Amino acid sequence: MKSKRQTIRNRLRGDAKPVKRGIVRQKAAVVAVGAAEAAEEVGQVLGDLIGGLFGRGNRGEPAVAAKLDGNALKQFEAQFGRHFDQMIKTELHFIRIVCQPTREQYDAMAADGKLIRTKTIGKFALLQQGINRGIQSNDSDTRKPISEGLLLSAKRHLSADQVAAYERELTARKEAAKEVAILVTAGKLDRRLVLDTPQRAQVTKVLTENWNPAWGAPQMMMHGGQYFPDIPDSKITPILTATQKKVLKSTTQQSNVFWGFNIGMNQGIAVADEKWDEEPGNEASEGTEPANKDATDEKSRGDDTAEAANVKDASSVGEGSK
């Protein structure tokens, strides 16, 4: 039987069936990438792909748009728009470091990024609207829909090797975040139960094997010293001494801590624009003002060799410390 909370979550995310249809569309659309040449068509296909990520209403309209209060969206955009700008820009920059796209590829993905931004803001504005009405949801990771959306975009615009590089890094990022969250949770238990070294290792193992992503909310890591996740006692108690068991029993474990959506330490700063090295003889290329940007783009698109050199600069991050 579905719990009330689950039902509310489903309503927030859109019905399960349309999402499933969206996933099928994603696969079909990825196969049909080569056919989508016209810009309008490209936009529609990407819209479909992203629609699969965010859920759709029954009439084919994004669920978020159908249910969102117009004023709430405006207010949300005014308050958090710059935070989402930062996330889109830094994710695109990350793709530039990892995948070394040509400028043409990058610009195509940046254009998709605008659509992803709109959809993501819609999703979290709806979530916020739900929060204001007392509906709780732990679907709080704001970067996830952005990286997932850009991964779909990458599949359209980048080579298989470039996509594989991005996917590898996304997996590594996710694993690193999980590892940290496990350490933090084990640390909390240690602080409360004064574990010895083998116990800490065992607790870490139990947490890894029974991990619940809700335990890893960034707010839990930054401010959640007093919050204990609802780790099943049956998994932990065999490791503990009698006194530790008694203390764990008296420690309130919160299964329903609700943090709202998370922007972490993202401060919504105006991230610098991407710089592309100038082509031979073109003095205006690097750091070009927006007014000259189009002309510069045209020139730089014509020279893949120059692009390869430019990207090398962006990807040489960290070389100095090698």
Add this chain to the structure above:
Amino acid sequence: MNSQHPASRRSRILTLAILILCTAHFDTAVFGQVGWTDEQFDQWVFQQYGNASTARVRLKESLELYTEDVDQTCGLSDAQKQKLRLAGKGDIEHFFRKFKKVKTKFQAIRNDQQKVNQIFQDISPLQAKLATGIFDRDSLLQKCLVNTINREQFLKYLKVDEERQRFHHEAKIGVIISLLDQAAPVTAEQRRKLSDLLRQETRPPRKSGQYDHYAMMHQAAKIDDEKFQQILDDIQWQVFNQQLGQMRGIEQWLKQNGILSDDDDADILLPDEQVAAE
């Protein structure tokens, strides 16, 4: 005859009950002005514990766990355990004496909002003490430990304590990088290099608690910019530097709340060295 009509008696009882209720609530509503209750004050101080009695139980549990841990590590005699428990109880009583003093002060000014705001300067150290743990370096328990166990036992204890600190240090380093990843993602290679740098250039805060992240970021903010710039590119550094910038001005706040202290960088002395130093 002095008997009362039952209805009149009920009426008097009802009036009395209303009077009692009004008196009980007087401290929360004085002519429309909200006053703060003792329960609210306890909530401010004890936060996650809720009230004084729960906090006392939790602190006693912590003392018992701590004594067991030292015993397991160092093999304490009954007399040594007794001494440690006594010292720990002294720390608990010392904390509650301070709490009582601030509470008495609060009770005198509870209806004056401005003065209530000021009393948070007294509440804040109590909160911080609970958050970082009352059995810290300055506690009677720690001083007693040094005077109670011998050099060999203390070395064993230090080894185990260092392992624990390393574990927490790793977690804190991970949190810094994880939050950077949220604001401006880094590659697996950059993550590894940042971990190495932070491991090398920071140390676990001596006092541990819910503000650990701020204490660690404060340390990270003191690392030469160049070292980060060798790992991060301009855009990533722009974002991370902004995060660090917030932590550069909070040293005073960290000190006021007992998260940092002036002797944080001092070396740990062995029992005989401490006796000699005294």
